[in-house]
Amino acid sequence: MIGEPEIDGDWHTATGSAGAAEALPGGGEQERERVRGTRRPWLWALGGVVLSSAVWAGTLAVQERFLPDVPRLGYRHSPDVCKEFELKTVGQAAGRAFESSRSGAGMSVAQDWAYCAVSTEYQEGTMQYGAQLLVELHKETDPQAEFATGPGVEPETRMDTSGSLVVSGLGDRAVLDRQYAHDGSRLMVLDGGAVFTLTVQWFQLTKDQTEPDAIDEDAMHAAMIEDMRAVMTKLRR
Structure with missing residues (x-):
């Protein structure tokens, strides 16, 4: 000048x-x-x-x-997200430890994703639990328009947005579906271009078809929120 x-x-x-x-x-x-x-x-x-x-x-x-409207990404991609997925608080609410696991991951120009599924050891007559975490990092398009509508192909596994609860203090937006697939709950968090989905399901097999043990769903939901906050903190750049 x-x-x-x-x-x-x-x-x-x-x-x-x-x-x-x-x-x-x-x-x-x-x-x-x-x-x-x-x-x-x-x-x-x-x-x-x-x-x-x-x-x-x-x-x-x-x-x-x-310029394209590139979504904000404040999280790193972890190919083995099971290492970040501890579920300590959910385990305390369930009274069971999550042991077995399986994972998957992928990377592309538009999106990186990682998946982890864990479950409790089968014990006859006791409540069984399974949990899944899906982390999606959208790098080209803003996921906000489709947030809280999935994932899930079958109608009973999609988010019931009419009955979902808004959760404050998590990312940009967070919703909790308390009746996911009739025997579980699903928590989804949107933060910029990142979408975190935590699903916890439970069932109990009994020989005499008696009523299964009741669980404290409010305590489970609070535990899911805390464990979601923990994994987001671990993955934050």
Whole structure:
């Protein structure tokens, strides 16, 4: 950028040069023409700077207008997300330890994802639990429009948005479906371009078809929120 001192200095020099030309021998119109001639390249240069600045500003405006709306991502991709998925609080609410696990992961230009499923050891006559965590990092499109509508292909495994609860203090948006697939709950969190889905299900097999043991669902829901907060903290960049 051309600073004010440079502009002021050049204009002062050009103004004083005409008087200096008259004092020189042979000064007059020829010298004045020569002095005026030395100003023209500077003026053309200044005009070029102004023109190029305007063109550059216009180019930036066009680029900003057509930049894709890339979602904000504040989380890292973990190919083995089971290492981040401890479920300590859910385990306490269930009174059982989650042991066996399986995982999967994938990466693409548009989205990275990682999945982990854990369950409790089977014991006849006791309540069995299974939990799944899915982490999706959307890198090109904003997932907000489809948030809390899945995942799940079968109708009974999709989010029941009419009966879901809004959970505060988790990401940008968080909802809890308390009646997921009739025997579980699902917590989904949206934070920028990241979507976290935690599902906990339970069932009990009895020989005489008696009523299964009751669980404290409020305590389970609170535990799911705490464990979701923990895994999000671990994956945060």
